[in-house]
Amino acid sequence: MAYIPTINDIRDITPLLSEKLHFDYTNYGFSFLKRRFTFLFQKLSIKKLSQFIDGIHDGSLLDDINYLFPIPTTELFRDPSFWRILRQKINKYHSDKKLVFWLPELSSNEELFSLLIIIQSLNVGEDVKIYLNINNPQSKSDLLSGYLDIKNKELNKSNLKRLDDKLNEDDFILNTEDEYSLKSELLKSLSVLDGNFTEAQPPKNSVFMILFRNTMVNYNLRLQKTVESSFVECLQPDGLLALGIQERISPNSNEYFLFNENESIYKVIK
């Protein structure tokens, strides 16, 4: 049975993690931290708090924490209507400048692979560039192998049909008895940024859209405001920030305005 962290344990752990991983873990929502550390302790078979703290100090647990702490995206094409709108925008884009996307936290592959499938279906790979932050070897390995969670196979298939029933799953996904993964030829247009998104960002004024859906639900308002502000510089003047459909930009923000209410897409003010 794994150790269950207390409130005081979390107060001890989060400043230490912030220092080691260069990201503010103290301003996640408290109930989220309690659930997530309980999950982490189970996954890593932590029997005593000191075992976890020692693993942070000597660095032996940091890659595992970076891999396991973020919440994986639940499925390919979560909220198909969002992806339909995005597909229309990509399809209508005509410029000699590349269309740049940024996924600041690759918690799992589903969000990125949804974007790659759309790009492939429109045959616009040459016109698109995607930045993504990866801060641990396991996420990099999952990405390169095109890993998809087989548990979501039927859900992914039905979401693809909801996006466009003319699309054929077999054009994008290797789906055999032994394997369920994104086809390797779709893994292009990618620029991996090493480290977390506060340390490594795309060039200034370059990004058309930041895909950051359902990540800030785990932050408190203070951290949300800080992160929203940190995105402004790299967005192009009419750049977009996509949040989850039940998320809003922080109250009284003077950095973004609402662009699409149903899909919670915001446009930067600059």
Added chain:
Amino acid sequence: MTVSINDYKAIVIGGSAGSFSVVSKMLAKIKPDFKLPIIICMHRLKHVRSGLVDSLNIKSNIPVVEPFDKDKIEPGKVYIAPSNYHLFIEFDNTFSLSTEGVHNHSRPAIDYTLSSAATSFRGKLIGIILTGANKDGAQGMKQIHTKNGYTIVQDPKTCDIVTMPKATLDLFTPKAIMSPDEITNFLNNLE
């Protein structure tokens, strides 16, 4: 026994199969000036984003909304857990949402909403479990009971599917077992 509305800060309700019509009838009969927030977590289809709130609002005497992440919990409103998100209640009287994994095959999971409400409101919470086809919600109701909240289980004789109320009754003895009409009367008669 008289139960005073001033002893409570919120009502939290869980339900699954068959609970939509129960909730709809309850909200149609609840007093328009009912002052406690009512937080409802019902199992629902993940791909149907709209419709549920609109359907409930047609008959409800109190406005029904799906909360956004970090929304404040306000009196005189009915909140429904959005599809494909877990709904939690925080100490600062706000909602938080999460896309964490399914619990009891469900997202939203009733246990999560009820347990977090019990942690935040402690004894100042009325928890109600309605008809449903799995055991989700039973542990959350037990949390409310353990923290001295007021617990009501829908009378299994009035349920479409009894699994959820029975799973709750297997864990502890609630303050009351009531039919949907009795639950509505109880809420309307809180003084």
